[in-house]
Amino acid sequence: MNLVTLALRNLRRRATRTIIVSLSVGLAVASALSLVALADSIKRSVGEGADERGADLTVLSRNASDIFSGFIAEDMKDKLSLIHGIQAVTGELVMYAPIDHDQQKVLTGWAADSFFWQRMPISNGHLPGLHEHRVVVLGSGAAEALHKDIGDNLDILDARFSVVGIANYQSALNRSMIYMLLPELQDIAFRQKQVTMFEIKLQPTVVPAEIEAIKAEVGQMDSLLATPTDQLLQHDRNLLVMKAISRSVSLIALTMGALSVLNALLMAVQERTREIGIMTAIGWSRARTMASIVFEGVLIGVAGCSVGIPLSYGISLLFGYLPTIGDILSFHPSLSMVLPTLLASIALCAVGSLYPAWRAASMSPADALRRP
Helix, strand or coil: CCHHHHHHHHHHHCHHHHHHHHHHHHHHHHHHHHHHHHHHHHHHHHHHHHHHHCCCEEEEECCCCCCCCCCEECCHHHHHHCCCCEEEEEEEEEEEEEECCCEEEEEEEECCCCHHHHHCCEEEECCCCCCCCCEEEEEHHHHHHHCCCCCCEEEECCEEEEEEEEECCCCHHHHCCEEEEHHHHHHHHCCCCEECEEEEEECCCCCHHHHHHHHHHHHCCCCEEEEEHHHCCCCCHHHHHHHHHHHHHHHHHHHHHHHHHHHHHHHHHHHCHHHHHHHHHCCCCHHHHHHHHHHHHHHHHHHHHHHHHHHHHHHHCCHHHCCCCHHHCCCCCCHHHHHHHHHHHHHHHHHHCHHHHHHHHCCCHHHHHHCC
């Protein structure tokens, strides 16, 4: 009888216990993966949204803890535009704000000559005109969530705006936003002549070495920091804290699963004392005895992963229902996200089985056979 057959037979002998322990490991894996996926979804959604709008670099305040908390003087646009290799610069003011006094949405304001307006995929209505005041364009997701259409009104920070366009972006973040002209958002937010960030479009002929030179030159201007748009949240302190918390909670969850395996296998070793004694007496080595118990722990870990991975996908698909941030999340499972957690859970299950395996291998055959 090989180790695989023996381990499977022993686990089937206590099927109820095996199922319960495997489910506990599965719940730990699902919790860990869901937390990792949440942080990844936020980062991915912001990167996809920035890339879809056509910016190459984003300039933020170096002292800002996140993309909402930093403010830069609007007249810095002129200095940035003079840097060699930059084709266009647009200032952007971004903020969360109450809509119709009962919902929170992300607002963004762009100057009338921003290249973002030129790339906006309008599916209904039109862009804000130069002579129109207090008008907005809604992302298709925001329009659906707010139940608004062309010509409808909405209140933003106690100011009344009219919907003149619906933008059908592909990324979840862009679909969920509300767009308006920069001066009007500055006015209602009391941020005159300020922006949250500058978005830079580079000349097509710029090479990687020149990009690094541009980033270095921007970094010398009044505590500014230039970063590629797909790495926009790389220095976001809130996301870094969230990642640290998710990893810590994930490790705790997986450790609890490993402790369940340890407890179950300790009980199994106690119940199979005479059987283990017989195997030792007929020539099983300590290493083989330990390997048989550890393999049971690994099989429980594999069974738990087979439950936890699909469950985590189901949980992650519910991200859209999270309050405030649910509309901007975009969950994309990937092997790089799943594989580390899967390997860690199986490894911890193996570690959890080491003590029961050591107990089994340390038994004297004579003592084991005398036990009832």
